[in-house]
Amino acid sequence: MVKIVRLFEDNMNEVEEKTIKELGFCAEVLVRPSTTEEEVIENAKDADVIIAVYEPLTKKVLESLPNLKMVMYRSIGFNSIDLDFANEIKLPVGHCSQYCTQEVADWVLGSILMHNRRLYDFNNSVKIDKKWDCELFPSMRRLAEQKVGLIGFGSIPRLVTKRLAAFGADVLAYDPFVSDEDFEKLGVKKASLEEIFEKCDYISSHLPLNESTEKLIDKKLFSLVKEEAVFINSSRGGVVNEDDLYDALKEGKLSYAILDVLSTEQPDVYNNKLINLDKVFITPHIAFYSQDAFKQGAVDTINNIYKYFKGDYTKAELVNLKHIN
Ligand SMILES: NC(=O)C1=CN([C@@H]2O[C@H](COP(=O)(O)OP(=O)(O)OC[C@H]3O[C@@H](n4cnc5c(N)ncnc54)[C@H](O)[C@@H]3O)[C@@H](O)[C@H]2O)C=CC1
Ligand SMILES: O=C(O)C(=O)[C@H](O)COP(=O)(O)O
Numbered sequence: 405m406v407k408i409v410r411l412f413e414d415n416m417n418e419v420e421e422k423t424i425k426e427l428g429f430c431a432e433v434l435v436r437p438s439t440t441e442e443e444v445i446e447n448a449k450d451a452d453v454i455i456a457v458y459e460p461l462t463k464k465v466l467e468s469l470p471n472l473k474m475v476m477y478r479s480i481g482f483n484s485i486d487l488d489f490a491n492e493i494k495l496p497v498g499h500c501s502q503y504c505t506q507e508v509a510d511w512v513l514g515s516i517l518m519h520n521r522r523l524y525d526f527n528n529s530v531k532i533d534k535k536w537d538c539e540l541f542p543s544m545r546r547l548a549e550q551k552v553g554l555i556g557f558g559s560i561p562r563l564v565t566k567r568l569a570a571f572g573a574d575v576l577a578y579d580p581f582v583s584d585e586d587f588e589k590l591g592v593k594k595a596s597l598e599e600i601f602e603k604c605d606y607i608s609s610h611l612p613l614n615e616s617t618e619k620l621i622d623k624k625l626f627s628l629v630k631e632e633a634v635f636i637n638s639s640r641g642g643v644v645n646e647d648d649l650y651d652a653l654k655e656g657k658l659s660y661a662i663l664d665v666l667s668t669e670q671p672d673v674y675n676n677k678l679i680n681l682d683k684v685f686i687t688p689h690i691a692f693y694s695q696d697a698f699k700q701g702a703v704d705t706i707n708n709i710y711k712y713f714k715g716d717y718t719k720a721e722l723v724n725l726k727h728i729n
Contacts, residue, residue: 406431406713409451410478411438411459416702423706431709441465448472453709458669461485466495474498474712478705479692480505480559481640482723483613491727496712498721500704501559504692508638509563511691515636515662516568516606520547524685543632545605548572553604555597555621556611556639557582564608565590576600601628606636613640621645626652634660638691641667646678653683660684664691 410420410433420433433455436447441460445468448454453474454461461475463486475485477499490497518524522541529535550573554561557579565575569591576595577587587594597620600607607629611617621635622645629635635658637644646667652658662685663678669689671679678684704721712720722728 406452406709407450408433408453408455408709409448410435410455411444411447412455412457413437414698414702416698419699419702420706423703424710427706427710429706429710429713431706431713433706445469455705455709456484458484461490463489466490466493474709476705476709478701481612483640483642487614487724491724494728495724496717496720496722496728497724498708498712499723500701500708501721503701503704504694504697505559505563507694507697508560508691509567511638511664511687512560512564512608512636513567515638515685516547516552516608516634519606519634519660519662519685520544520550550574550605551576551603553577553595553600553607554592555579555600555607555609557587557592558610558612560638561608561610562590564610565592573606576604597625598628601625601633602630605630605632606634608636609639609643611639611643613642617643619643619645621649623648623651626657629658631656632659634658634662636662638664641665650677650681653681658683663687665689 408431413435424431438444438447438459441462441464444459444465448469451472453476454472455476455478457477457479461484466486466489472495474496480499480501482497482499485497487497522544526540529537529540548571552568552573552575554564554575554577557577561577568575576593576599578595578597578600584594609621611620620643626648649661653661660683664687666678673679679686708720717725
């Protein structure tokens, strides 16, 4: 019997049980919510597998769980684990790479369209300011005449690109790990980070959070933008220097920011300075969410664990496959 410990609560118990049954997988899922290192160590001490999303899987935690055979993220991001240490001890780490890509791409498109057509502001001007004024934003421009810059060119921004094709906007992308052929296939112009900040009207971050991307987006880049540029972030708050983003907005270098993520997952909504800035539109890390995605995440998680235990390593969506052999 494979003992799987899920470190957070949700309403997916039945979905997991059904998936396990359908696969004929000899496994059980125990739900043990844990937020601190100590809680994870205590709650996962008898686990073969941990299912995680944000819980701290630090070197100290992993060293304290010598019997752990696998970590599976029920998310695309896996930035809460010390991946170098997991590689060192050859601990397989998996994630669910596709379960919510459509939802996040839709969120990004929704953000661009909402801003481009000023839907939120016009609604507010009518309902809050009691104005019926169609000339509030004379600088509005057609999306087909604008440039969208994507930072990172993985699964989500590729779906954003496909959606944008219908609107005729020019798409530029930066990702040093992607082949020229992949950019060309989707009609995207390969660009440097600086070029994106200099040229684009909408700049959308799709960077995973890791050592190479932490606070990568900072005042040097914000100093290059056009005044009307809008910064969008649905990836992780930690890829942006938030003080620099705040200053860029305050000083009018950047016109607007649309965010789904902040560097802290539970921000102080009363006092967080980005949340409380007029030029920031924010949602509470929900870009991934639909009932369908949520369910698919639970099913994909169990499937991936099953594939690994069945010996189908290459199909288990391991992010460190090359380090565990
Ligand atoms: N807001 C939300 O609800 C959600 C947020 N996310 C976040 O979105 C991120 C992106 O998702 P996907 O596109 O599916 O990821 P992905 O794993 O398909 O692609 C990541 C891309 O980033 C590139 N990359 C890595 N380091 C880089 C660097 N230093 N500079 C430029 N590019 C770099 C890689 O080459 C890869 O192409 C996830 O890592 C996750 O943190 C994902 C799902 C939901
Ligand atoms: O997949 C990711 O990466 C995400 O950001 C999550 O899906 C969001 O995580 P939860 O809000 O479900 O904990």
